[in-house]
Amino acid sequence: MSLYAIGDLHLHFQSELKAPSQLRDKVWQDHERKLAANCAGLIGEEDTLVLVGDHSWGKNLEECREDLEYICALPGRKILLRGNHDMFWDAKKTERLNGLYEGRLSFLQNNYYAYGDYALVGTKGYCFEGPFYLDRYGNIAGWDEAEAAHAEKLVAREIERLTVSFDMARADGFRKYIMFLHYPPTNILQKNSAFTRMAEQYGAEQVIYGHCHGESRFHDSIRGKKRGIRYSLVSGDCLRWHPMKVMD
Numbered sequence: 596m597s598l599y600a601i602g603d604l605h606l607h608f609q610s611e612l613k614a615p616s617q618l619r620d621k622v623w624q625d626h627e628r629k630l631a632a633n634c635a636g637l638i639g640e641e642d643t644l645v646l647v648g649d650h651s652w653g654k655n656l657e658e659c660r661e662d663l664e665y666i667c668a669l670p671g672r673k674i675l676l677r678g679n680h681d682m683f684w685d686a687k688k689t690e691r692l693n694g695l696y697e698g699r700l701s702f703l704q705n706n707y708y709a710y711g712d713y714a715l716v717g718t719k720g721y722c723f724e725g726p727f728y729l730d731r732y733g734n735i736a737g738w739d740e741a742e743a744a745h746a747e748k749l750v751a752r753e754i755e756r757l758t759v760s761f762d763m764a765r766a767d768g769f770r771k772y773i774m775f776l777h778y779p780p781t782n783i784l785q786k787n788s789a790f791t792r793m794a795e796q797y798g799a800e801q802v803i804y805g806h807c808h809g810e811s812r813f814h815d816s817i818r819g820k821k822r823g824i825r826y827s828l829v830s831g832d833c834l835r836w837h838p839m840k841v842m843d
């Protein structure tokens with residue numbers, strides 16, 4: 596039994612592709628076929644695959660139907676997290692999605708899933724992405740204060756949701772956690788955040804996130820071990836469509 600993670604498939608079997616970089620960059624060419632082949636060679640039916648959001652470009656559930664069917668057809672148990680582009684997933688209607696896809700997909704939001712004696716907890720997360728203002732040397736000299744204040748509100752809401760996830764698992768007796776986010780845990784200016792503090796407070800062993808696309812963004816946040824926690828970026832293009840093994 597093994598646990599794997601990947602994110603940001605940005606599927607568009609039925610819907611319009613909205614990111615020009617997905618058309619241009621070679622890593623995205625035929626990525627659905629590459630991922631399916633890699634999963635088939637790696638993941639067994641007893642394994643679990645967590646997909647950390649940005650599943651589909653579809654604007655609603657109907658436009659995402661084939662994208663979600665593609666994910667259903669991947670091997671193993673599939674657990675999905677919400678990404679910023681997942682318009683089909685209203686956070687308040689997660690139970691409905693879990694009902695619709697019962698036995699095929701599990702949607703992680705204000706709940707948790709067991710993996711052996713670990714609890715898989717998570718939420719979309721959030722981090723301030725600018726605008727940043729640069730000086731003539733290209734160094735960050737300031738940022739949009741109003742946007743930063745708005746970002747703080749969104750972070751607070753996501754922290755509430757993550758607390759629900761951790762506390763439900765803890766109430767059920769879990770003491771070991773793997774924490775999943777869609778957004779990176781810190782922005783490019785931060786060393787710590789409400790999310791890293793939360794991971795430390797609950798003793799999460801790993802924090803796994805996506806959202807960062809393209810070589811120039813792969814090191815926007817923490818990667819590797821920090822204060823005993825392993826941080827991993829698992830966006831599909833970063834992993835070149837090979838799911839990362841989180842643990843056996």
Ligand SMILES: [Fe+2]
Nearest residue numbers: 603649806807
């Ligand atoms: Fe993405």
Ligand SMILES: [Fe+2]
Nearest residue numbers: 649678679806
């Ligand atoms: Fe994203």
